[in-house]
Amino acid sequence: MYGSSAELPSDSDRTAFRKAEKKYKLYKTTAPKSRKKQIQTVDLSEVYDFRSVLQTFEQESRTPPGIFKLRSDFHLPVFCFEDRPGFYFIPGALSIEEQSHWIGESLTSFPQPPNRTNHNAIYGSIHDLFIAVQSGKVLTRAQNTVVDAQHDLHSGQDNLDACKWTFSEESESIPKRDSCNSIVASTLLRKLRWSTLGLQFDWSKRNYDVSLPHNKIPDALCRLAKKLAAPAMPVGEEFQPEAAIVNYFGSGDMLGGHLDDMEADWSKPIVSISLGCKAIFLLGGKSREETPVAMLLRSGDIVLMAGQARECFHGVPRIFTDEENAEVSILASQFSCKDDRCLAEYIRTSRININIRQVN
Ligand SMILES: O=C(O)CCC(=O)C(=O)O
Numbered sequence: 001m002y003g004s005s006a007e008l009p010s011d012s013d014r015t016a017f018r019k020a021e022k023k024y025k026l027y028k029t030t031a032p033k034s035r036k037k038q039i040q041t042v043d044l045s046e047v048y049d050f051r052s053v054l055q056t057f058e059q060e061s062r063t064p065p066g067i068f069k070l071r072s073d074f075h076l077p078v079f080c081f082e083d084r085p086g087f088y089f090i091p092g093a094l095s096i097e098e099q100s101h102w103i104g105e106s107l108t109s110f111p112q113p114p115n116r117t118n119h120n121a122i123y124g125s126i127h128d129l130f131i132a133v134q135s136g137k138v139l140t141r142a143q144n145t146v147v148d149a150q151h152d153l154h155s156g157q158d159n160l161d162a163c164k165w166t167f168s169e170e171s172e173s174i175p176k177r178d179s180c181n182s183i184v185a186s187t188l189l190r191k192l193r194w195s196t197l198g199l200q201f202d203w204s205k206r207n208y209d210v211s212l213p214h215n216k217i218p219d220a221l222c223r224l225a226k227k228l229a230a231p232a233m234p235v236g237e238e239f240q241p242e243a244a245i246v247n248y249f250g251s252g253d254m255l256g257g258h259l260d261d262m263e264a265d266w267s268k269p270i271v272s273i274s275l276g277c278k279a280i281f282l283l284g285g286k287s288r289e290e291t292p293v294a295m296l297l298r299s300g301d302i303v304l305m306a307g308q309a310r311e312c313f314h315g316v317p318r319i320f321t322d323e324e325n326a327e328v329s330i331l332a333s334q335f336s337c338k339d340d341r342c343l344a345e346y347i348r349t350s351r352i353n354i355n356i357r358q359v360n
C-alpha cells in the first residue's frame with residue numbers, strides 16, 4: 001500500500017483508479033541542455049478544492065453541482081458528495097496552533113515505544129528519535145552484536161533490541177561512513193513512514209495485534225477525534241478512538257489505493273487529519289474500476305469516512321513539496337524558536353496524516 005512514485009505496482013495498470021494515480025503522481029524530467037530535474041506540471045482542473053467550495057458557500061450560500069453542505073449542528077460547515085454517501089470533508093477545521101501542536105506530537109511523542117514505526121523491523125525500538133535529530137546524533141550498531149542481529153532477522157522477529165542500535169555523537173560513530181552499521185538520525189526521521197498509536201496495527205497480517213504492548217490513544221487526541229467524528233456518527237452514539245495510524249510523506253511518496261476494512265463496525269468513521277504540505281486525495285468506488293474523484297487536502301482539513309465510504313478505495317497519489325504549491329510557509333513560520341528549527345525544516349517538505357479509528 002505504501003510506495004514511492006518510482007516503484008508502483010504494474011499488474012493493475014489498467015484500472016480507473018490506477019489511471020488517476022498515474023495522472024497525479026510526481027514526474028520529474030530533465031530539461032535538455034540542463035542537468036536540473038524539473039517537476040512536470042499537473043492538470044488540476046478536475047480536482048475539487050474544498051477551500052474554494054467553502055468560500056463560495058460563505059459568500060453566495062451555494063455549492064457546486066454534486067456537492068452539498070451537511071445539515072448538522074457541527075460548529076463548522078461540513079461538505080459531502082451527493083454520490084459518495086458516508087464521506088465528509090471539513091475544510092480548515094484545525095487552527096494553525098492546533099496544526100503545529102499535532103505536527104510536534106507526530107514527530108516527538110507518537111513514534112516513541114511502545115508505539116511501533118516502520119523502523120522497528122530493522123532497528124528495534126528507537127527512543128527519542130527527534131531529540132537525536134536536534135542534537136545531530138547517529139544511530140550506531142555495536143560491532144559485536146552483528147551475529148545476534150542476523151539470528152533475529154532470520155527468525156522473523158522484528159524486535160531487534162539485541163542488535164543494540166544506540167544513538168551516539170556523530171564524531172564517535174565508528175567507522176565513519178559505514179552505512180550498514182550507522183545511520184544519521186535526520187535520515188531516520190526522513191525515512192519515518194508510519195507510526196501506530198493505541199491498538200497496534202500489524203501490517204504483515206493487515207490486522208490489529210491486541211497482544212502487542214500499547215498505550216491508550218493520548219487523551220487530547222481522543223477528545224479531538226470524538227469532537228471531529230460527530231458529523232458522521234450514528235445518532236446518540238459517541239466515537240471511541242482505539243487506534244491511530246500516523247502516515248509521514250516526503251517528496252515523491254504516495255499512498256496507493258486501498259480499503260481500511262479491519263475495523264469491526266463500519267458505521268463508525270475513520271477520522272483523518274491532514275498536516276503540512278498540500279496533497280491530492282483520490283476517493284474511488286467499491287471497485288478499482290470506478291473512476292475516483294480527486295480533491296486537494298490542506299493542512300488542517302479533516303476527512304471522515306463512514307458507512308458506505310468505508311468500502312471505497314482511496315489513496316494519496318501526490319504531495320506538493322515545492323514552495324509554490326505546498327502552501328505550508330505560514331505553518332512553518334510557527335516553529336520560529338531555535339528548538340523548533342527541525343520541525344520547521346521537516347514540515348516544509350513533508351505531509352503528516354493522523355487517522356483515528358474505533359476498532360471494536
Ligand atoms: O493520508 C491520507 O490522507 C489518507 C490515509 C489513509 O487512507 C490511511 O492511512 O488509511
Ligand SMILES: [Fe+2]
Nearest residue numbers: 258259260314
Ligand atoms: Fe485509508
